[in-house]
Amino acid sequence: MSTPALPGLPGLIEFPEDDRVLSPHTGYTRAHWEAAADGLLGAAWKWATPQGALLDLPGRPSASGVRSDGLEGYARTLLAAAFRVAGAEGKDPHGWLDRYARGLAAGTRTPGRDDAESWPVILDHHVQGQPMVESASVALGLRLTRPWLWDRLDSGVQDRAEEWLRGAIRHVPAPNNWYLFPYTVAGFLESVGRGDAQTARARERALELLETWNRGQGWYADGDGRAFDHYNGWALHLYPTLDAHLADDRAQLARHGARLHEHLESFGLLFGGDGAPIHFGRSLTYRFAAGASVALGALTGHTPLTPGTSRRLLSGSLRYFLDRGSIGADGLLGLGWHGPHEATLQPYSGPASPYWASKAFVGLLAPAGHPLWTATEEPAPSERRDEVLALPAPGLLVQSTRADGIVRLHNHGSDHARPHEAESAAHEDPLYARQAYSTRTGPTARGNIADNHFAVEVAGIRGARTRIQPLGAGQGDGWGWAASRHTPAFVSGPPMVPGLRVESVTVARGPHELRVHRVTGAPHGARVTHTGWATGPEETLLSVLHPLHGWSGRDEQRAPQGTAYTRWARLPRLTGEAEGTAVFAALAMLTAEPDPASAADAATVVSATADTVEVRWADDGSLTRIAFAPLTVEHGRTERR
Structure with a gap:
């Protein structure tokens, strides 16, 4: 039985019936993914500040503090809303983008001020760096929803948003996948006619470093060391490949798409028969974000996996976590793996950190008639043979x-x-x-x-x-x-x-x-x-x-x-x-x-x-x-x- 929605917001996730004909392994369809996005957004927005600039979710703060955590709540849920609305060609039955527009105007009015709405400024990663991470989600969300959000903002809000975002370009990222955050910000600014030499340098620098981190077989090290983990899929492949897809940059898409294809040749095997991704590496509280690269490969066509296999992996991972307590009675994604689990967490994890799981909703950019959603589910690679x-x-x-x-x-x-x-x-x-x-x-x-x-x-x-x-x-x-x-x-x-x-x-x-x-x-x-x-x-x-x-x-x-x-x-x-x-x-x-x-x-x-x-x-x-x-x-x- 569905949980009744509170006035103005969806309640807990209200799923349609399972479809075991189209999806014999998971029962999930595109409608289930839309429902999951709406349910997660509705629960999170109950904790928004009056003007919606910060989503102050309950829980222990991260090492960056509660204001940064509130921005994290805004930015990471914006990703889910953006994939949801852009994939529906602007249809926004719950009015998500109006909420994010009001929040953007309030948060950028006086950045750094200690009040109810202002966003923290973006500084070097070792000073006050977490907002740089969130700037990429804000920029990507604005890029995805440009006709229905950015283009409808007044010029003053656009200018303030640009100035805040440029903090990511002017300051020093952490020496790893963080360089893709100013890359993503610069890509958005260039897409709306606000690029310059500064944005060009940010993008060139990120791509130069990405080349040095490319170790072959579709795997990147997360920086100059030897850290290979889920950041390959939900960051190092996602940002450059999605950027090229959105810009229709054939040369860059061919380059990054080929590497994504090669990555998925091995990564597709790293999901169990129960849908679980491999439990390895940091930031595991992002959970079903592990499927982001699978969805991106299906969206762009740069994948060795059939559409039915791709959806099996994506929906299997989503259902795996939803069935095992990752969402609490309040409808929020909690910190942990199944339920709460302190040992899984890093000091940078705050109450809204799990919402990087929103990256898995990139699959919604594939329209309803796309093979990702119309093909019959097939077994995962791990279900076929030893x-x-x-x-x-x-x-x-x-x-x-x-x-x-x-x-x-x-x-x-x-x-x-x-x-x-x-x-x-x-x-x-x-x-x-x-x-x-x-x-x-x-x-x-x-x-x-x-x-x-x-x-x-x-x-x-x-x-x-x-x-x-x-x-x-x-x-x-x-x-x-x-x-x-x-x-x-x-x-x-x-x-x-x-x-x-x-x-x-x-x-x-x-x-x-x-x-x-x-x-x-x-x-x-x-x-x-x-x-x-x-x-x-x-x-x-x-x-x-x-x-x-x-x-x-x-x-x-x-x-x-x-x-x-x-x-x-x-x-x-x-x-x-x-x-x-x-x-x-x-x-x-x-x-x-x-x-x-x-x-x-x-x-x-x-x-x-x-x-x-x-x-x-x-x-x-x-x-x-x-x-x-x-x-x-x-x-x-x-x-x-």
Whole structure:
């Protein structure tokens, strides 16, 4: 039964009936997406200031303060409204754009003033930078709705809006995807005849940096380091490709569209059979924004995915979160993953931050007759067959199993270490430092035992995995591998142990993960620990970590702070001793199958030395051989020596 709407605003989301003929997997159609946009906007606007310049949603403030958070509420919901109205060719039954027009006039009247409506000014990212992020959403929203919003503003409001937006062009962004915010602002100003040398420089600079961050296979690093995460889709591909699409710039669209197409060849596999995106990287409270690049690819035609597959991924992700408590009783998107989850959040996240999820509504720019909305839904890539996909450029290995719909991401190349910073255990980030992530599990919190982690302990202090050096990745028929090296960093005592290094290799095959680690330079008395997947007692998941070589102890540990998926978690752990050079091998498994084959019987070590490990698989007798000097990984039916 629908929730009645409050006067002047929609109530909670009022969905039409599911359409299981057109959308057999999710039931969602374009009408469901429009309803979701209207419901989210209606709930958020109940918290607007009298003139609508700020949406002060309830909750703990971000590090930027409540005024910046209020602007964030205005800007990020404007994106949803803009996609909604532009996709309906200006039809605006709820009058969203009138609200945003009044708010724009009020917010830009006296920027920086401490009153009920004024927007904060835009300064350098390290001073008062968050408004620069929001300026891109304001600019994009105005560009999308130009005939129905911008063109109807009086010239004084237009001038004030331009002056406020130019703060993004005149100040210094953070050294990552932030350079696309002044790029987007400049693109809007040029589209309304207000471009100049300043806007041209902002756009040239962003595109120059984007080239240096392009690492191949459709993946960008988020800055000069090696951070590969969801910012690829909802920022680094979205802004330049959408800009080119809106400007009808064929040359830029061909350039950025080709990279988007290549990105979606791998990214399309990173959604589970239940619709969940991979739980990996920062800003996960943006949730179904993970589908923005899928929608953009369908809109522009730069995608390897069929329209039915694209909608399956988009609607599956939207429904996944709506069905799992991401929207509270007040109709607001809350901070977290499913429901509230503090450990998922970053200090820059405020009450309105989740509304970057509005980027997924870019699909509404495709009209009702577009194949994205008219094609029958098809299975997601993870629902079709077991897959193993190696991505050498970012150093990632993707593994999916059709039987339970779980997608796993083995991380041997993405970290959150800034290029100018020394390696430090204080910089270890659970959202990047773990060796594996999935669509059904999340990393444990900093204060709990780390999941999917191999550590060397010296004098009782655990070594952290911060800067990750990829060593390679590859795949064969039904299997794949990725490898990396890291230097353990210690939070107390000497930050580094001279000569201590860890080389790690993951071989994925079916539901199994062969994890092999070689420690070199371990001092006398050093211990090693290795953990598996963290699962909750209420979950129908099995997490196994079976010792194959080098381990002397085995137990189960608890993570009382849980994960984004469970309030309380447990995980398997292996322990051992190391001195000098030592090799360790284990077989891990995460599965939701009711009666999986035992990992204990799946493989055995044939031989292991300081340089080489050979493992025999029980199902077909094939052999996996891992050599460390130099690194090679081979797999076949017969031994290779």
